[in-house]
Amino acid sequence: MPIIINLDVMMAKRKMSLNELSEKVGITLSNLSILKTGKAKAIRFSTLESICEVLDCQPGDLLEFHNKE
Amino acid sequence: MKTQTILNIMFFLAWFVFIALLIKAGTILTTFSISWFNDMAAEKMYFDLDLSMYKSYSPIHYSLIVINKVILITAQAYVALLMTELLKGFNLKNPFNHLTVRLMEKICFSILVIWVMSIIHNAHLKALEKSVGLSAEYLDGSYLLWSALVYVLAQVFKRGVEIQTENQYTI
Numbered sequence: 001m002p003i004i005i006n007l008d009v010m011m012a013k014r015k016m017s018l019n020e021l022s023e024k025v026g027i028t029l030s031n032l033s034i035l036k037t038g039k040a041k042a043i044r045f046s047t048l049e050s051i052c053e054v055l056d057c058q059p060g061d062l063l064e065f066h067n068k069e
Numbered sequence: 070m071k072t073q074t075i076l077n078i079m080f081f082l083a084w085f086v087f088i089a090l091l092i093k094a095g096t097i098l099t100t101f102s103i104s105w106f107n108d109m110a111a112e113k114m115y116f117d118l119d120l121s122m123y124k125s126y127s128p129i130h131y132s133l134i135v136i137n138k139v140i141l142i143t144a145q146a147y148v149a150l151l152m153t154e155l156l157k158g159f160n161l162k163n164p165f166n167h168l169t170v171r172l173m174e175k176i177c178f179s180i181l182v183i184w185v186m187s188i189i190h191n192a193h194l195k196a197l198e199k200s201v202g203l204s205a206e207y208l209d210g211s212y213l214l215w216s217a218l219v220y221v222l223a224q225v226f227k228r229g230v231e232i233q234t235e236n237q238y239t240i
Binding site for chain 1: 234235238239240
């Protein structure tokens, strides 16, 4: 998929672990892991909002578009 | 709850049909073997199935008709077996899965085989009727319609699997 999720980069910048983020955002570790590994097919605005709030960032910091061509 | 009960009843019905068809195929095969020693057996192959006129006309045609009938019944039994597997693995909470789609596709192709076999059978009987004047009992030719219907359902289920997977991976 050409959309890349830079969740691990933002987590590293904020020095936050996956467990901590999971607790603060309120989504399960497995779902967060799916998001982090790029297996997710879609992300809800509510989830994106929560992650942005906890990591204090913009949606653009988390999502990146990479054209394969 | 009601749907689950209906599915359970259908599961047992499919098992019943599977066993009944196997018995039918076995009976025809047995009477076919006996008919080589006793001509009376060809008159009552299975309930009202009388193939004695074909036997008296030509043993080769008689054998071909019996073999075709046995293959047809076995294929029908296979479809019934696939139905039991489909109903056994059917989960109403998570109905769209790859196993269901694969089984539906198998059922579709098996029905297609039955359709081809019934066409061969009917063509054979028609040729005999024309050339020798033996009255024939043709098989139902609507199998193609059933096959197409199951194929469409399989494609719908395939799309269902895709939507379900997408839903599962929406965070």
